Amino acid sequence: MARIRERNNELIIEAASKVFAECGFAATKTVDIAKLAGVPKPNVYYYFKSKENLYRSVLESITQPLLQASEPLLNNDDPVVAFKAYIRAKLQISKQHPHASKVFASEIMHGAPHLPEDIKQQLMEQTRTSTARIQSWIDQGLMAKVDPQHLLFSLWASTQTYADFDWQITAVTGRDELTDSDFETAASLIEQLVLKGCEVRSPA
Template structure:
């Protein structure tokens, strides 16, 4: 069971994610975060000291699932299973962490000025491990000789768009919010495009 401290921190991070996503770092006020979280303003400073630390916590809240999402690529010997699980993990992030995903995307689009160096290093290491795994499947002739980096970029773009450009998607589909079925359809389509397009084969 979560403690009061853990529950309050989670409420604050969730509120901060929404406001940072909608307004940006500079325009977001601590008092507004506190009001949206339903906690006294001093609590924000008690748990996070300042807005910069809170912003880092928001980034960390999305970086952790981003790092975990690549584990299927290394835990499954079958590249078809691994790729499907990876794509679904990425879609799940967009579904479960939409605001934090937008904050992360905005940070990257602005040149990552506030992204801590240790987080940059972790993300780079993850990308290097993932491209190496894809290259190993190519070397084993388990998939077409595509560029591993650009395959990753394509998957990132296809999955993260459901969080980062949700307004556009909702407008085009005529929905106020996507439901579970929509995310399932998206995952299945991306899987098909990647697996068939890259000619990924099941390992023997």
């Protein structure tokens, strides 16, 4: 029974991510989510109680991976290893959660009106600790003297664009969808830009 509930939760959140991404919060109808998920409409309310709760669940489905993605920056003393792992973790999120990523991006672009306060605080704390970590490498002479916050902004933009603007990327590349090879090429290029552009080196 627990396994069925978990599976239905996953189906509904996945469907909701796509519908919220395409329609926005206000225009989304739970009947469309239920139809896409292949479950009766009452099941949506049974599991999530309201559209607001379901929207929060979609946001949580992307913010938790985003929070976990910063772990390489915090758990590695070698900035070369840390940046490579961070870049790939961020790209993996774009690959695995493209619709939820678009929902998150839209929420932020609209001033985060529905983003719960606890999630905001977690994301802010993640940014503070990641910025401090990068600054520590700069202070150790392991990186060029760049602005840590703007480096993070650039990393967010260059990795999340593969989810948030996938239509544009597939149109330019002439593909129906991005492949594993595309994400590998992206990872290698972003790594090169960061490591060489910021003069990142491993500790002696």
